[in-house]
Amino acid sequence: MAKIGVFICHCGENIGAKIDCTRLTSAMNDHPGVSVSVEYKYFCSDPGQENVKKAIREHNLTGVVVAACSPRMHEATFRKACAEAGLNPYLCEIANIREQCSWVHTDQDMATEKAIEITRSLIEKVKLNNELQPIEVPVTKRALVIGGGIAGIQAALDIANAGQEVVLVEREPSLGGHMAQLSETFPTLDCSQCIMTPRMVEAAQHPKIRLLTYSEIEQVEGFIGNFKVRIRQKSRYVDMKACTGCGDCIQKCPQKKISDEFDCALGKRPAIYTPFAQAVPNIPVIDKEHCTFFKNGKCKVCQKVCETNAINFEMQDEFLDLEIGAIVVATGFQIQNTAMYGEYGYGKYADVITGLQFERLASASGPTAGKILRPSDGKEPQTIVFIQCAGSRDPSKGVKYCSKICCMYTAKHAMLYAHKVHGGKAHVFYMDIRAAGKGYDEFTRRAIEEDEAAYMRGRVSKVWLENGKLMVRGVDTLLGKPVEIAADMVVLATAITPQPDAREFAKVVGIGCDEYGFYNEAHLKLRPVETATAGIFLAGACQSPKDIPDSVSQASACASKVIGLFSRDQLEREPVIAINNESTCSGCWGCALACPYNAIEKKDILSRSGELIKQVAFINPGLCQGCGTCVTFCRSNSIDLAGFTEKQIFAEVMGL
Amino acid sequence: MSIQEQYRKKAAELLSSGEVKLVIGYGSGSTPDRRRALFARTADDAALFHVDAACDANLSGYLVNEGLLSDKKKIGIFLKPEGIRSVNILAAESQLDPDQIVILGFTEENGTVSGLQGTQASDFTSLMTALKENRTTSEKEQALVDKIEAMTPQERFAFWQAEFEKCIKCYACRQVCPMCYCKRCIVDNNQPQWVHTSSHTLGNFEWNLVRAFHLSGRCVECGGCDRACPVNIPLRLINRRMANEVLDAFDHFSGMNQNQEPVLASFKKDDPETFIL
Structure with a gap:
């Protein structure tokens, strides 16, 4: 027999002014299976949560419905309170009567009716909720920082100084980003390069930082703690190990009339070049598009003058596959x-x-x-x-x-x-x-x-x-x-x-953009450095226009998030994952194709004598993110989502 | 030699040489103008095959009978172009191995039957391209399509409500469809009972809409459901409409080849997003 507790929050006037909470409370008290229904001004407050805990213990509740704000706001709060009172947190559900009811309606009677229906439907759902246990997944303690401007460098240094491994990827030949281009900086008028270059050198020499310049992110797969990242190391045509950075090649390159990107087209550079004199690493690249050899097949002057034989025109792009635990996106602006x-x-x-x-x-x-x-x-x-x-x-x-x-x-x-x-x-x-x-x-x-x-x-x-x-x-x-x-x-x-390729890059990494192409944070005020994708963080002007102090603070905030993540060996993941019914699965693999996380693989069903009877879909619980895409695709209705089972959803709908 | 004679001979050869263990084709039906499926296991049986304008069923559905193909032996089957499309989809959805299927292809136009070149599903690529380019509809069907297209949403709802009112939930449309191979159909799932079993308006809409979505990008318009329906609901029109939608929106013509990805489970970067805000 279900013993459900219903807790109706006024949210000050947010709900209380528009919904007759007393009527809602008494209506819920009359609903079958409800042991207790109470109202309170702020359930998210300490005494409010205490009320919930007390009721769980006193009435021996088997489920809790909190009728309040959006579950995005306080689901975690109330689930934690339930757990503290000894109730499995997944037996707690939130009925959203604020964003989806009181805030959008003007008529008190009708809004109250709607609130009753919403709460009732969640009571029906929670009756069918099962106790779920969080899934533990290991964390790869290696961070990827994308972008070697001041934000990326700061994040990388902070993470590395906390003793964690960092891979710092920059697509230009040198670290520095836009800050290296600046003259003096406001409001103190200290020279930008004087404060920037030591940080660049520090990042390059840090034993915990692996620096990959002239490299780009090709592919990102996986999830928090367990990303798989493919990086393209573009060919510099200069062997980084052999090059001493003497600059002879740069001096002798016959091409000298190429518009200099670093100087914003105000200067000229040769075809083999470092973007600026203090570049880190101080190793040139050959600009294939303008190099005489690559254009006409003749020249190789740089190769002739290089005393360490570092120039290699045969060099190819190389791919690097890395296991990564957290990603900081600091791709900057244009x-x-x-x-x-x-x-x-x-x-x-x-x-x-x-x-x-x-x-x-x-x-x-x-x-x-x-x-x-x-x-x-x-x-x-x-x-x-x-x-x-x-x-x-x-x-x-x-x-x-x-x-x-x-x-x-x-x-x-x-x-x-x-x-x-x-x-x-x-x-x-x-x-x-x-x-x-x-x-x-x-x-x-x-x-x-x-x-x-x-x-x-x-x-x-x-x-x-x-x-x-x-x-x-x-x-x-x-x-x-x-x-x-x-x-x-x-x-x-x-x-x-935003960077001109910001939108495409967002798709590669798996984060969202706003209408302009700046990357979206999870919550503008309360989670400004997280993205909606767990384990991916934002630093600097890729999120919105920012000055140096803001970029640096945000980068340090990212670093603290990453360090926090890496402080544990195991991550607890929501147990909301899809489960396949192997007896009814017809093995069409539509789910595997639809799955955005590559979490579905083929599983052989064998007879006792070891003969293959059929192949069915197997959903890897470590990879599944519980998005439900496969559930909606499955024609035979074989896949169900823990915490949102068909039975629960059906009961919820029928409760309306 | 008539087409029928040629194909009887070909089927007999396939069986006597042992290349195939079974040929699925058309035999005499309950009346002279009807054909029913005939399963020939010996060369003698092959003499009973009919190949004529009355052979309308899409026989590919028999191929997914449980265990039929598990011995890895080949099976011969008489198929019209839409049947070949079904085989492609079944192969794409891992329900059969196309190498096990020997196709005896034929096509019918204005009562005349002619043979198709090729025996493997992959031999018919140019035919598939031609079918995609020249989608045909009978005049009668086109007239009905035009009539429904011209309706207001309310009229259209009323039209289908009246049609679905006739539905007795016999699921003959499902049984005949080669694409309905699920071991357990969603309507047989009663925990929870998403689709009402009783034949009232809600249950009838639920069933027919679920069917339309499950077949979008998969229906090859063989017309089996239409013919099987004992109460004459024009089921083909729904599938036709969905086929038009996926063709227009995603350039997806179902059953083009064996590697086609399901339209509802795959995406391209340039897919139109007119319906997403």
């Missing part, structure tokens, strides 16, 4: 192509540049060795116009969101310009100044007050060339006047966008 703003003249006028290009101009490692010079004629610009939100917060042409870092780096640019070009004048067109952060507002004020950047609240409508000057026409909305400035250079604060 900047939007601003050429679509015809009115700003980017791509048409050489002296209209992006913020990132300005970083390269201002950087000591950049093409001008830190001197701010115009790309067109190499002269020092006497007047610069900075245009903020050149793409961000523009739903019609650019992106809807705020790129977050542009207000700060524009202020920094204006400041650096004032420090480097004395007597120069910086004008900034802005929409709003968003400078929330430690020392941030003080920083922008300093740019305005001490370094005399002229901030104008307004937009720019057009940039055109007239008598060698870039004429910038905009409006100062605070004065209510149109403005025209004759500038020598225009810098656009371009929007941050």
Whole structure:
């Protein structure tokens, strides 16, 4: 005989204001099999949970239904409370009368009726619930960090410093990411490379970190604690063991006119190159697309000058299969192509540049060795116009969101310009100044007050060339006047966008994207570094535009999640898995094809004399994630899902 | 020599040479214009085979009889193009080994029967491609399809409600279908009883909708269910509609080859997602 306890939560006013909880409670008290039905203001609170535990002990309950918020919110809370009172946690079910009832209805009578039906259907289900035991799976204590920018490096170092193995994968030839391209960093103006390169070296030399640069993730299979990852190590055509990084090949390469990606097309590089002088590892790669040998079959100058015979034109991509326990995705961002703003003249006028290009101009490692010079004629610009939100917060042409870092780096640019070009004048067109952060507002004020950047609240409508000057026409909305400035250079604060292949990559790894292609966290507020896929975490700007402090904090948060995961030898998994009825299975293998986790294999059914009678599907409990795809596919209804059996679902439906 | 004579001779040869242990074909039926399945185990039996326009059943369903193919011996079978498609699906769903099946293929057009070249299911690839390109419907059937397509959802529901009202849940449609090979059908599962056994509107809709989904991407439109239905529900129309859906949406023509993946269990990256928000 079922003895069910029903606990009806008011959730303050969230449920209580819309649903007549007293009526719901008494209706449930009259329902067959219900031993006790009580209401309370906040069941998730400590005294609330105590109430549940007390009732379980007093009434010897065989099942619990908590009518409250979504099970996503507090299912775990109440199952834990049940377990503490000695009831198997899987005998506890949540009836969602908040998100699916009180929040969406206005009529109290009807909402109460609906709440009664929802709760009743869960009572019917819980009567058929079975005691389930969690499944234990081993954990591979090796983390994979994808992306070698500041976020990836920080996560890798934190995990490795806790004594765990890390594989750090970067698809470019060197670690560093975007941060290595920056000049000075806000709000302290310390040199980006000075704080970045030691971390790069530390990561490369760390005994617990295996660094794979110029490598990409091909395939990710498996689940938390037990991922199987295939990595493609792209051929550098340079033997990493033999190369000493002397740079002779780079000097002698006859191809010298290739647009330099690291310098944002402001400089040139040869076909065999390291992205920048402080690259880690300091080993060049051959750019196959531009290499004379690969194009014409003749040259091999680099091979001739290499004293250690490190150059190998026969080199092939290699694949590496690794067992991984947790994954940190730190794949970073790209900047939007601003050429679509015809009115700003980017791509048409050489002296209209992006913020990132300005970083390269201002950087000591950049093409001008830190001197701010115009790309067109190499002269020092006497007047610069900075245009903020050149793409961000523009739903019609650019992106809807705020790129977050542009207000700060524009202020920094204006400041650096004032420090480097004395007597120069910086004008900034802005929409709003968003400078929330430690020392941030003080920083922008300093740019305005001490370094005399002229901030104008307004937009720019057009940039055109007239008598060698870039004429910038905009409006100062605070004065209510149109403005025209004759500038020598225009810098656009371009929007941050996801990596162009972010969506495809999300499919490879098995995580979700938002409407723009930024990766989705499990919960924006409460689980900001986890993804919906257990064991995969997010760090840095691949999730949303972020500055360096935010990226680093998130990376450390990821690391703590990974270290926490690795602190146990066994992981407890939900026992919600599919089970196949071998006697009715007809062996069509539709389930095996439909299974997204490759958890279904063939099993031979043999007679006593060892002859094969038939083959049926066997669902590996270690791999099954309980998604239920196979259950819905099976035509003969042979597969059932523990915790959500056909009988339970049927009872739940019939309870409505 | 008529087609019938040729095929009788061919079947006799197959049996006398021992290449096959059994030939499944058509014998005389209860009336002169009807045929029923004939199982020939000797060369003499082969003289009783009929090959004519009255041979309408898709015999492939007999192949999955439990234990029939487990001795790894071959079986000859008379099949029309849709029957060959069924064999392809059964092979794709691991229900039989296509190497064990020797096909005596024939096709019928306007009352005339002609033979098909090839004996293995894989020999008919170009025929399958041609069938996919030129899907045909009889005028009568097309008229009914057009009529139903033109209805409003309410009218269509009323139409099918009236049709399904006739259903007596005899499951003849299931018994005759070569695709219904499950050892236990979902309707025979009474814990829980998802599909009501009684023949009221709800139970009838449940059964026929489940059937439509179980056959989508698998039905080869042999018309067996249509002919078997004792109360003349136009079952073929439902399957036709589902076949059109999977063809339009996923370019899936059931039974194209032995390696075809089930349409509802597989996906391609460029599948249309018009129904997903």
